[in-house]
């Protein structure tokens with residue numbers, strides 16, 4: 001797995017190790033794990049995905065048969081550093097695809113709701129539709145989807161992937177995305193502080209709790225290939241809400257919780273270019289996608305885990 005120390009990787013590594021055995025999952029990143037990093041006990045390698053030699057060496061040394069390519073620059077950071085985002089998101093993906101082709105590896109690559117743009121139908125966004133993203137992140141995600149399809153059609157590489165919405169989790173905080181508010185708000189609620197949202201009160205976006213995101217990654221890779229009409233970039237979602245709605249869900253459990261608003265124009269413009277709600281019926285039909293968590297169950301579980309985590313941090 002590339003980018004294994006990030007928000008998704010820190011939970012996907014332990015899930016895959018649970019299924020396949022600790023030594024059969026090699027985590028890699030350009031950062032080093034801390035002693036407290038989840039899943040730190042298994043194999044770890046330093047791999048920069050923009051360096052083909054490093055990728056090739058680790059894939060061959062461990063005889064890797066499946067690559068989960070999570071290394072990427074997320075939407076808000078990509079707007080600050082568009083050239084770096086292009087180099088990591090496109091250059092890194094190209095290298096990973098080549099290494100997958102030459103070593104006959106299957107490959108999971110996550111895309112995003114960021115692959116859609118302002119001219120995409122915003123409600124019940126279809127699986128196959130207009131994709132003219134206006135952000136560097138979205139441009140790399142759309143081009144990445146096409147490149148993964150190309151490697152399947154042209155070279156037979158078993159590429160698969162999903163378009164994740166904003167992901168909510170309590171283990172590793174998100175790093176520079178537009179949907180990060182939907183995680184930060186839970187941390188501040190547990191700290192009994194007001195939360196200042198950088199997105200406007202009525203900004204509606206698709207979201208998903210991390211256990212469902214992990215399930216999606218595993219299920220799409222284990223899906224019967226004969227049933228797949230699409231392969232890459234399946235729309236998947238679990239819920240959609242606005243900052244006001246998630247704040248209300250928290251206030252039903254923590255009555256003195258307060259949300260304020262101070263709009264960040266860059267992240268607001270990104271969010272405004274993304275859909276309100278995507279249609280994930282292709283994933284449901286082709287590989288049985290069926291999320292478990294909605295806003296209410298996510299709120300209960302996030303607050304429970306963060307209460308324990310932040311209490312331990314204070315001790």
Ligand code: NAD
Pocket residue numbers: 002003004005006007008009028029030031047048049050069070071072073074088092110111112113163164165166167168173174175177179
């Ligand atoms: P993250 O930013 O939390 O983690 C990415 C990891 O990649 C980091 O640990 C970082 O150190 C590493 N990295 C950065 N540059 C690298 C390089 N050159 N080589 C190797 N590693 C490098 O991201 P995440 O949230 O875990 O997202 C993983 C994937 O899922 C990305 O493709 C992202 O676009 C996609 N995705 C995430 C979300 C979300 O809400 N988290 C939503 C949609 C799609």
Ligand code: SER
Pocket residue numbers: 074075076111112113114137164165166167176177178179180
């Ligand atoms: N959560 C991601 C971001 O905001 C969506 O791809 O960048």
